[in-house]
Amino acid sequence: MQHFWLSILSGLCLQLVLPCKAEEGLEFPNFDGKDRVLDINERNYKKALKRYDLLCLFYHEPVPANKGLQKRFQMTELVLELTAQVLEDKDIGFGMVDSQKDAKVAKKLGLEEVGSVYVFKEDRVIEFDGELSADTLVEFLLDVLEDPVEIINNAMELRAFERMEEDIRLIGYFKGEDSYFKAFQEASERFQPYIKFFATFEKSVAKHLSLKMNEVNFYEPFMEEPAILPGRPLSEMDIIEFVNQHRRATLRKLRAENMFEIWEDDMDGIHIVAFAEEEDPDGYGFLEVLKDVARENTNNPELSIVWIDPDDFPLLTTYWEKTFKLDLFRPQIGVVNVTDADSVWLDMSNDEDLPTAEDLEDWIEDVLSGKVNTEDDDEFADDQEDDRYVLEDGDESPGPDEEDDEDD
Amino acid sequence: MQHFWLSILSGLCLQLVLPCKAEEGLEFPNFDGKDRVLDINERNYKKALKRYDLLCLFYHEPVPANKGLQKRFQMTELVLELTAQVLEDKDIGFGMVDSQKDAKVAKKLGLEEVGSVYVFKEDRVIEFDGELSADTLVEFLLDVLEDPVEIINNAMELRAFERMEEDIRLIGYFKGEDSYFKAFQEASERFQPYIKFFATFEKSVAKHLSLKMNEVNFYEPFMEEPAILPGRPLSEMDIIEFVNQHRRATLRKLRAENMFEIWEDDMDGIHIVAFAEEEDPDGYGFLEVLKDVARENTNNPELSIVWIDPDDFPLLTTYWEKTFKLDLFRPQIGVVNVTDADSVWLDMSNDEDLPTAEDLEDWIEDVLSGKVNTEDDDEFADDQEDDRYVLEDGDESPGPDEEDDEDD
Numbered sequence: 001m002q003h004f005w006l007s008i009l010s011g012l013c014l015q016l017v018l019p020c021k022a023e024e025g026l027e028f029p030n031f032d033g034k035d036r037v038l039d040i041n042e043r044n045y046k047k048a049l050k051r052y053d054l055l056c057l058f059y060h061e062p063v064p065a066n067k068g069l070q071k072r073f074q075m076t077e078l079v080l081e082l083t084a085q086v087l088e089d090k091d092i093g094f095g096m097v098d099s100q101k102d103a104k105v106a107k108k109l110g111l112e113e114v115g116s117v118y119v120f121k122e123d124r125v126i127e128f129d130g131e132l133s134a135d136t137l138v139e140f141l142l143d144v145l146e147d148p149v150e151i152i153n154n155a156m157e158l159r160a161f162e163r164m165e166e167d168i169r170l171i172g173y174f175k176g177e178d179s180y181f182k183a184f185q186e187a188s189e190r191f192q193p194y195i196k197f198f199a200t201f202e203k204s205v206a207k208h209l210s211l212k213m214n215e216v217n218f219y220e221p222f223m224e225e226p227a228i229l230p231g232r233p234l235s236e237m238d239i240i241e242f243v244n245q246h247r248r249a250t251l252r253k254l255r256a257e258n259m260f261e262i263w264e265d266d267m268d269g270i271h272i273v274a275f276a277e278e279e280d281p282d283g284y285g286f287l288e289v290l291k292d293v294a295r296e297n298t299n300n301p302e303l304s305i306v307w308i309d310p311d312d313f314p315l316l317t318t319y320w321e322k323t324f325k326l327d328l329f330r331p332q333i334g335v336v337n338v339t340d341a342d343s344v345w346l347d348m349s350n351d352e353d354l355p356t357a358e359d360l361e362d363w364i365e366d367v368l369s370g371k372v373n374t375e376d377d378d379e380f381a382d383d384q385e386d387d388r389y390v391l392e393d394g395d396e397s398p399g400p401d402e403e404d405d406e407d408d
Numbered sequence: 409m410q411h412f413w414l415s416i417l418s419g420l421c422l423q424l425v426l427p428c429k430a431e432e433g434l435e436f437p438n439f440d441g442k443d444r445v446l447d448i449n450e451r452n453y454k455k456a457l458k459r460y461d462l463l464c465l466f467y468h469e470p471v472p473a474n475k476g477l478q479k480r481f482q483m484t485e486l487v488l489e490l491t492a493q494v495l496e497d498k499d500i501g502f503g504m505v506d507s508q509k510d511a512k513v514a515k516k517l518g519l520e521e522v523g524s525v526y527v528f529k530e531d532r533v534i535e536f537d538g539e540l541s542a543d544t545l546v547e548f549l550l551d552v553l554e555d556p557v558e559i560i561n562n563a564m565e566l567r568a569f570e571r572m573e574e575d576i577r578l579i580g581y582f583k584g585e586d587s588y589f590k591a592f593q594e595a596s597e598r599f600q601p602y603i604k605f606f607a608t609f610e611k612s613v614a615k616h617l618s619l620k621m622n623e624v625n626f627y628e629p630f631m632e633e634p635a636i637l638p639g640r641p642l643s644e645m646d647i648i649e650f651v652n653q654h655r656r657a658t659l660r661k662l663r664a665e666n667m668f669e670i671w672e673d674d675m676d677g678i679h680i681v682a683f684a685e686e687e688d689p690d691g692y693g694f695l696e697v698l699k700d701v702a703r704e705n706t707n708n709p710e711l712s713i714v715w716i717d718p719d720d721f722p723l724l725t726t727y728w729e730k731t732f733k734l735d736l737f738r739p740q741i742g743v744v745n746v747t748d749a750d751s752v753w754l755d756m757s758n759d760e761d762l763p764t765a766e767d768l769e770d771w772i773e774d775v776l777s778g779k780v781n782t783e784d785d786d787e788f789a790d791d792q793e794d795d796r797y798v799l800e801d802g803d804e805s806p807g808p809d810e811e812d813d814e815d816d
Contacts, residue, residue: 023668023671023672023674023746023747024746024747024748024749025671025679025731025744025746025749026667026668026671026724027724027727028539028723028724028727029723029724029726029727086723086726086727087726088726089726089729089730090726131436134722134723135722135723136722138722138723138725138726139719139722142722142725146737150688150689152689154693156689156692156693156696157689157690157692157693159692159696160687160688160689160691160692160693161689163692164687259434260431260434263431263433263434264431266431271433273433279568279572280558280568281558281560281564281565281568281569282565283568284564284565284567284568284571285562285564285565285568288564288567311547314542314543314544314546314547314550315436315437315494315542315543315546316434316435316436316437317546317550318437318494318495318496318497318498318546319435319436319437319494321497322497323433329554336433338431338432338433339431339432340432341432341433
């Protein structure tokens with residue numbers, strides 16, 4: 001029953017519980033009690049689509065009969081209400097679509113995954129598959145409101161562009177807002193806000209990037225050199241197809257805004273997961289090694305490493321430590337089976353130094369060949385071939401991992 | 409009455425409201441209903457202090473009689489409960505101290521600000537004055553648990569150190585863990601986790617930083633050259649005094665973990681506030697100019713600019729846009745009066761290019777001399793000398809803003 005408080009508290013800001021501070025300027029929003037979220041149905045959905053720049057719909061299961069679940073459901077509504085209130089001046093409509101009662105509307109709108117949020121912008125539908133908190137949703141919607149193509153005008157903006165190594169980015173050089181630019185822009189709308197599109201009309205910027213007129217470059221995260229899209233000028237479909245083929249990066253950072261999407265995009269049921277705090281000297285060093293490995297293996301379609309910076313997910317850190325039996329004050333790399341969260345981790349605890357790029361490549365090769373996998377320990381926990389690998393359910397305890405906790 | 413939902417929803421993650429995903433590995437924590445937060449009183453406070461590595465106490469006003477306020481209070485408790493649950497394995501105690509019922513205990517513990525969270529670690533007390541959400545508090549406590557001095561062993565870690573330009577950092581070169589290092593360590597504990605302390609025992613690292621044996625350097629955020637602490641070897645008090653004198657930086661970034669502390673540390677009732685999204689080419693460029701200005705004026709004790717990256721505060725972005733009448737899709741700089749949130753902003757809307765460092769310095773000079781201030785518009789809204797400045801309460805309305813607001 002109390003479970004519905006659960007995640008409510010994730011980001012709960014107590015500031016308003018505290019006595020008023022004398023200073024003004026940092027007030028977190030209060031839900032004002034006004035209903036802004038529409039109950040979408042056959043009669044009003046077309047009007048809602050027309051009326052707003054963006055329409056943000058939560059596609060949900062029927063309201064449950066159980067009281068505890070009802071409260072949860074109300075909380076969901078309240079998150080949408082707060083998001084709607086915060087974004088009140090932005091011309092965004094919000095609504096709920098019941099998968100049973102409004103099945104026809106859902107079909108017409110193309111809603112598929114119950115529990116997802118769908119954002120309608122002009123003739124496009126964007127699925128939000130991130131952490132469904134007000135913070136993350138607000139940030140996502142603000143990103144969707146921006147122009148899908150950002151123009152790079154000068155050397156300073158170019159430097160900003162070059163620093164965004166964590167993102168998938170495309171940049172094109174165009175004469176101006178001509179038909180080729182428009183094709184690029186149309187393509188960009190398909191991927192907004194997940195993939196970033198830039199354009200320049202400046203010869204000096206293009207020269208610095210070695211971009212020819214009407215050429216488009218694709219930057220995979222953490223890679224030094226871009227891929228050049230074949231052919232020019234490019235049609236909208238040329239660009240869309242290229243991006244779809246290349247969007248799973250060799251090294252991808254988990255972010256709140258698309259964490260579930262990335263997690264669902266596993267490689268045959270597993271993920272290679274690396275934990276590294278970028279702000280920590282150890283973590284930074286490990287990440288640099290990881291980037292080297294990714295750069296060396298960027299053409300291997302079998303390889304995609306999910307990098308998680310624990311600093312970005314404070315509430316998940318101890319959950320991961322428990323689930324994977326890890327110390328996340330240190331960098332870690334392992335294989336996670338996404339169906340049961342079973343995992344096996346590279347043992348770096350006894351090394352003074354972090355593994356080299358070669359060590360990591362050897363280990364990754366063992367993972368890809370199946371030599372290192374999450375299943376061996378289930379059957380042969382006592383019988384490890386290689387003690388460099390720490391099994392998730394504890395390399396010192398011979399028994400199954402349900403063992404009683406004897407200390408404390 | 410509904411106001412207590414307010415900020416509850418800030419970071420509410422709906423993931424558990426959604427139907428179960430097939431994948432495992434990203435489960436946000438559920439509050440399990442178990443009480444972990446102690447009611448601290450005269451009988452148990454000493455035991456609590458002894459028992460845990462860290463003790464985290466919320467110092468609160470008496471439980472209100474009003475039902476709505478009571479609910480808010482319960483939410484506060486639940487945030488602490490969730491934090492306690494998430495950090496269950498970390499040997500951290502949590503408690504509540506009633507400012508009335510437990511006045512004696514509060515006095516003995518040195519608790520002063522009702523509404524604050526105090527963290528006890530060994531013989532130190534650390535006040536938490538950030539956004540009181542479970543995310544931020546968990547991250548803060550994890551930081552407090554780490555060693556207060558991080559050792560830099562090699563070139564890679566040195567690079568990580570050099571990248572942390574947003575933080576106040578100290579680094580010392582010591583022979584090993586001798587008495588001089590210990591003095592440095594003792595000093596570091598006073599500032600953990602707000603100010604970062606590093607040490608190296610490696611000659612090559614020291615040489616790269618031009619550090620002599622037993623010397624300590626102080627890096628102000630965004631400055632290229634460090635200040636050298638006078639004298640060596642340094643005592644704990646030498647270091648503490650130097651840090652206290654220099655901790656208000658010329659350019660400081662607002663962060664969730666100390667946002668209220670920074671905001672309370674105003675300069676004669678005002679803040680110079682710059683909004684700039686670092687991930688945005690425009691914002692990045694503006695920030696680079698701002699850094700140049702800060703570097704030029706680092707010795708001016710009158711100047712401290714608060715940089716806010718709107719990306720870090722999605723729920724406050726539209727509040728700021730409304731309060732300050734700004735478009736935060738673009739960079740902005742202005743003066744905010746912290747008592748009434750009255751403000752005046754540099755007009756950059758008509759410029760193709762961002763202001764140069766010289767433009768900004770001229771404007772800052774006008775702010776510091778009082779020529780640009782938040783009060784003029786109250787009296788002479790019609791009579792502006794310089795139309796580069798946009799007045800926050802609307803430069804088109806002629807009346808003083810203390811009178812009844814006629815429009816709207």
